[in-house]
Amino acid sequence: MKDSPHAPGSRGASPQHPASPQAAPGRLAADPGDRPRAQESQVAQAEPQQPPRQRGGRNLPAAIGVGLGLGAVIVVSLFVVKVLFLVVVVAAASVGVWELTSRLAERKGVEAALPPLLLGGVAMLTCAYWIGPQGAAAALALTALAMMIWRMSRPPENYLRDITAGVFTAFYVPFLASFVALMLSAHDGPQRIVLFLVVTVCSDTGAYAVGYKLGRTKLAPTISPGKTREGLAGGIALSMLAGALLMQLIIKDGHWWQGLILGGCAAVIATLGDLAESMIKRDLGIKDMGTLLPGHGGIMDRLDSLLPTAPVVWLLLTAFVGS
Known part of the structure; x- marks a missing residue:
């Protein structure tokens, strides 16, 4: 006589109590949570190591390399x-x-x-x-x-x-x-370009450094959440210092106090220009204008502060030392 499915000792499993998988001899039954953790570990090991990135998701080594390359092109073209x-x-x-x-x-x-x-x-x-x-x-x-x-x-x-x-x-x-x-x-055109570029770059560098360390109060949170008032103050200070030094040292008939004015104005306009392009990109729903420069975005992402600063620096240089 065959065993009844519901009889004691039956080899069949009761529908109300499905058979659980048996562990292999000599091994403990696997914890149901082990497989996902093991799979996650395998996936983590399989993922390629990403290059180091700075704030904002930028590829820092690529950004530095591109920046140095652009600087070399500028110096060579200016002074050759x-x-x-x-x-x-x-x-x-x-x-x-x-x-x-x-x-x-x-x-x-x-x-x-x-x-x-x-x-x-x-x-x-x-x-x-x-x-x-x-x-x-x-x-x-x-x-x-x-x-x-x-x-x-x-x-x-x-x-x-x-x-x-x-x-x-x-x-x-x-x-x-x-x-x-x-x-x-101008007759001293290369020197004027160096002054223009340095005060603009110092504005961005000073704002980043001070904002990263001391930034607390947002400058324009709906436009550019990363900018702070403390960073703006740092950018203005560094740009004024650079302007005073370069105006005295490389611009003929230039004076340090003129460089202070020029550097301060350049830093404010550079920041406003950066915010203006951020407004444009937010309206367009994009992060960068292009991908031509690794770690930087597009050309327009590097010109955002330079373009509006150029007429201000030109005007002040013309007023201070002539054209």
């Missing part, structure tokens, strides 16, 4: 053949225009007229260097007119929107960059 630096500025502005118009098209559907923008940007920078501020202003006006004509080849829908975005791009990138060309055109 001065006009070579103008070529560097034209290239940077052109890439910046392309990045900004590309992000506008991707995120907002805005179609700025890129060919007139690129040609107009070259014209603004070269006219600023060879003619002066009047040449740059005339080139900006002609660029706006060229974009209006270029856009007529497409349907009239969103005409005003596209032209407005194009004029903004022309002003924001190549026209502001033309003040760098104006500084370069």
Whole structure:
């Protein structure tokens, strides 16, 4: 007679009490929690080691390497053949225009007229260097007119929107960059460019260092949560110190107190320029304008503080020591 499924000693398992797995002889039954932990351990071991990153998710070694490379290009182009630096500025502005118009098209559907923008940007920078501020202003006006004509080849829908975005791009990138060309055109152009770059970089460096160590009060939490008022004060102080030293040492007829004023103004404008680009990127819903520079983002992510600072430094240098 066969055993009944419900009889004592039956080999079958009761439906109300399913059979539990038996441990192998000589081994303890596995803890149900062991497998997930073991799998997590294997996954952790299989994951490749990520390169060290600084605050904000940046690749710090790549950022330092790119920064040193850019610095070498600037120094060589400035002090070997001065006009070579103008070529560097034209290239940077052109890439910046392309990045900004590309992000506008991707995120907002805005179609700025890129060919007139690129040609107009070259014209603004070269006219600023060879003619002066009047040449740059005339080139900006002609660029706006060229974009209006270029856009007529497409349907009239969103005409005003596209032209407005194009004029903004022309002003924001190549026209502001033309003040760098104006500084370069002076007899002591390389020294002026060094002063301009150092006070702007010191503003960013001082703000980062002091903000990292002592930052408590947010400067603009809805725009850039990482910036603090303490960092701004540190950036202004370091920029003023650098301005005073360089104005006295490398600018002919310059005085230290002029460098204090120049450095302080440059630090404030550099911070506002950084915040302005942060506003643009937040509106577009992006973190970086591009990926051309490892550890930095795009060209526009490096020009954000330089572009608005250029006209201020040019104006103060012209007022203090002439053009």
